[in-house]
Amino acid sequence: MAPDMASVVSWPFSFSILSLSISLLLFLLLAIKTKSCKKKNLPPGDMGLPWIGETVQFYQAQVKNRLYHEFVLPRMAKHGPIFKTRLMGEPTVVVIGAEANRFFLSNEFKFVISSWPTASVELMGKDSIMGKGPELHRWLRGAFASCLNCAALEALAPKVCGLVTAHLDTSWRGRESVHLFHSAKILAFSIVCECLLGIKAEKGLVETFERVLGGVFAVAVEVPGSEFWKAKRARKEIGKVLRGVVRERKEEMERGLREEEELMLLSRLVLGLVRGEVSEEEVVDNVVLLIFAAHDTTALAISMIFRMLGHHPHCYDRLLQEHVEINKGKRDGESLTWEDVQKMKYTWQVARESMRLFPPIFGSFRKAIVDIDYKGFKIPKGWKVLWTMHGTHYDPQYFPQPEIFDPSRFEKPMPPYVFIPFGGGQRSCAGYQLAKLNMLIFIHYIVTRFEWSLLDPHEPIVVDPLPFPSKGMPIKIYPKLL
Ligand code: HEM
Secondary structure, three states: OHHHHHHHHHHHHHHHHHHHHHHHHHHHHHHHHHHHHHHHOOOOEOOOEOOOEOHHHHHHHHHOOOHHHHHHHHHHHHHOOEEEEEEOOEEEEEEOOHHHHHHHHOOEOOOEEEOOOHHHHHHHOOOOHHHOOHHHHHHHHHHHHHHHOHHHHHHHHHHHHHHHHHHHHHHOOOOOEEEHHHHHHHHHHHHHHHHHHOOOOOOOHHHHHHHHHOOOOOOOOOOOOOHHHHHHHHHHHHHHHHHHHHHHHHHHHHOOOOHHHOOOHHHHHHHHHHOOOOOHHHHHHHHHHHHHHHHHHHHHHHHHHHHHHHHOHHHHHHHHHHHHHHHHOOOOOOOOOHHHHHOOHHHHHHHHHHHHHOOOOOEEEEEEOOOEEEOOEEEOOOOEEEEEOHHHHOOOOOOOOOOOOOHHHHHOOOOOOOOOOOOOHHHOOOOHHHHHHHHHHHHHHHHHHEEEEEOOOOOOEEEOOOEEEOOOOEEEEEEOOO
8 A cells, every 4th residue: 555655645746857857858959959050050940840840831821822921921030031941851941032042043053953852853754954963954954945045936936826826716716704824824835835846735635734733742652542643643644645756756857857847846855865965764854844844834924914914904004005006017817926026015014023923933942962151051961942032022122012013113124133933043944935925925815806804803822732823713705806
């Protein structure tokens, strides 16, 4: 009996000792951690729970398209424009501001390299440009540039016009409403396939790409039925189709049947294959990446332009006037030329202001390949760096009253690394000129051929895994008398 009593009496005492010891241990660990952070001079910030870190808070804000306002801003207010966190198991430093953009974007391969989640790399293809070292990156950028520069696109303008008008004739005429986001996406998809690759955007191919997209930010475990598993299967189907196209193109080229197509990007890549400069997998993976990079981004940009025009009728009147003027010198059915597109100055201001407020890409990750000293802080080798567009796009220093839509901001040139929807430095968007051409030509034909209005002016923008209007952006349309 006595020993039992003793244990009952001493239990609260033992418990107090135990909790005191645990508290002391935690305090010591925290003190050691703080001291070691200070010693290493890591940026301030909270690493959150072990492994998970602040991943949950990050995703919760991301799905609502509030990553900047609900994740970045509160931490920036607490710690300043460089802070550390832990995302998806990786220690990460978030950097904000034009100077940070310049530093991290222009030091690719020297201090940092592009770094994507494992699932994205596996689904885009490990041989795509995003994971490649400096030599192949340079080769691919050269190939892309030779087919996506202004001279090449000048030649492509009539073809893009043809695809846009055919799309409007088949998918818009005779209807009272359309889903602008879906329409812009299918169109951007066909423009890349037909203008850059010379392949027909067969029905069903875009859906297969959608299935791949569903897995790019999933956990990279191939459990049957999981998002990643489904995405992997879809990616295999795409790989098979594209491998067939590449082999056919190679054979035709070896038989001398394809020389006239030097401006076609796929032919340029296959030429590299024939010469032994790239492998077949490198060609296939980069074609997949190009298609992905091109269509969702352009579709969101177009949707947000129309959303802003719907909310700002005086801007729409001015934009419409620009297109009416361009049409004045044209015969019925005559295509737009490169010069016509250059005249769309106000439209491009509207497009840039919309992309400032709604950048299609939030930012992206880099990985430190050396220990980096930046602004008095150390970023250890192997840590991730996340840069974001919003940090400068919403900074009143550059954009007074940043929440307000005002295309006239773009009448003056912007300081470098401030307005960066297309990124910057060595990895800046390779398709910038094509995206611009696609957007301006599509806008031209919509506004000159249709009356339109937003059916849900405040439709939420959600993210899965890229931002899109939650209902596909329905608009009411009515054909104009030409
Ligand atoms: C509005 C439309 C678009 C936006 C906002 C956009 C945005 C971006 C951004 C921000 C990056 C840099 C990512 C980083 O630094 O990690 C990028 C890279 C890239 N973009 Fe675009 N993009 C658009 C359209 C296109 C189109 C139409 C194409 C192809 C025809 C394209 C092809 C690429 C490629 C290949 C890269 C990778 C470049 C490299 O790693 O060197 N993009 N894009």
